[in-house]
Amino acid sequence: MRSRKFMATLLCGPALLVAGCQSLPPQARETACAACPATVTVPAGHFLMGSPASDDETWSLEREGPQHAVVIARPFTMGKFEVTREEFSQFVAETGEIGGGCFDWNSREWVADDQRDWRNPGFAQTDRDPVVCVNWEDAKAYARWLSTKTGRDWRLPTEAEWEYAARAGTTTRRPWGESADAGCAYANFSDQTLKRALGTEPAANCADGFVHTAPVGSLLPNAWGLHDMLGNAWEWTEDCWHEGYAGAPDDGSARSDPGCVRRVNRGAGWNSNPRNVRSSNRGNYAGVYRYNIIGFRVVLADAAPNKIAVEPD
Numbered sequence: 001m002r003s004r005k006f007m008a009t010l011l012c013g014p015a016l017l018v019a020g021c022q023s024l025p026p027q028a029r030e031t032a033c034a035a036c037p038a039t040v041t042v043p044a045g046h047f048l049m050g051s052p053a054s055d056d057e058t059w060s061l062e063r064e065g066p067q068h069a070v071v072i073a074r075p076f077t078m079g080k081f082e083v084t085r086e087e088f089s090q091f092v093a094e095t096g097e098i099g100g101g102c103f104d105w106n107s108r109e110w111v112a113d114d115q116r117d118w119r120n121p122g123f124a125q126t127d128r129d130p131v132v133c134v135n136w137e138d139a140k141a142y143a144r145w146l147s148t149k150t151g152r153d154w155r156l157p158t159e160a161e162w163e164y165a166a167r168a169g170t171t172t173r174r175p176w177g178e179s180a181d182a183g184c185a186y187a188n189f190s191d192q193t194l195k196r197a198l199g200t201e202p203a204a205n206c207a208d209g210f211v212h213t214a215p216v217g218s219l220l221p222n223a224w225g226l227h228d229m230l231g232n233a234w235e236w237t238e239d240c241w242h243e244g245y246a247g248a249p250d251d252g253s254a255r256s257d258p259g260c261v262r263r264v265n266r267g268a269g270w271n272s273n274p275r276n277v278r279s280s281n282r283g284n285y286a287g288v289y290r291y292n293i294i295g296f297r298v299v300l301a302d303a304a305p306n307k308i309a310v311e312p313d
């Protein structure tokens, strides 16, 4: 005899995320469709993007400056979590395997490993962990598939949208305050847990409980209900990498250069130096490569018509 849980799965969809399925907990009913990631609404507003010249924790003010005002004219809808392995597996099941090969962080250096891929990133993951070993093209392909699947227009966040959402109204270095050592309830990064397991340094003087990735939502959200904006997995954004914000748009749109090679990553990951775990920290990787520290989240474009600015070569 089939269990009630199994019947609920039949009625409500395999991911148990269908709107209107009354047997589901309130959090699960936030999603708009079976394949849609859980989302939150990010309010319209404005903020100062980047780091002030007085911030001595930045790696480079040339990268994180000049601090500049950005207006987010309309609310937008953003993934509450990083895209999970379970969510990504639906895309792969319907469209075919993505390419393999992934750069593996062995606690000392990057190793290109053709045996690594999103299913086997080099450490154990649950279905609720963020998918990693996905490149920028994979993330874009997932968003296109999700758009077709759901009839809504999903895309990657712009870099400005990402920092605005990560700050959630705060002006401190981190959404919980200034200190990385106070962040282990909110972010999974290089902490005493990782240091004990792999000897990684530097490490924050607190313990988040995770060596590698954590199931999304394991730690506390920021003030707008977004989990893991800092830590867990770096996240691909739409933007093409520019060293600094000279000429950056002020309306939340992305910088998208023809022939772009390096894309902006935000948020830091499970192995990140605490100095990287800041709202204004920026990273960049070639969009064709896969790393076992990089995943992504998505936003709904049909609720946020910020344009993508195409810049000349």
Ligand SMILES: [Ca+2]
Pocket (backbone or CB within 6 Å): 188, 189, 190, 191, 193, 194, 208, 209, 210, 211, 212, 270
């Ligand atoms: Ca950790």
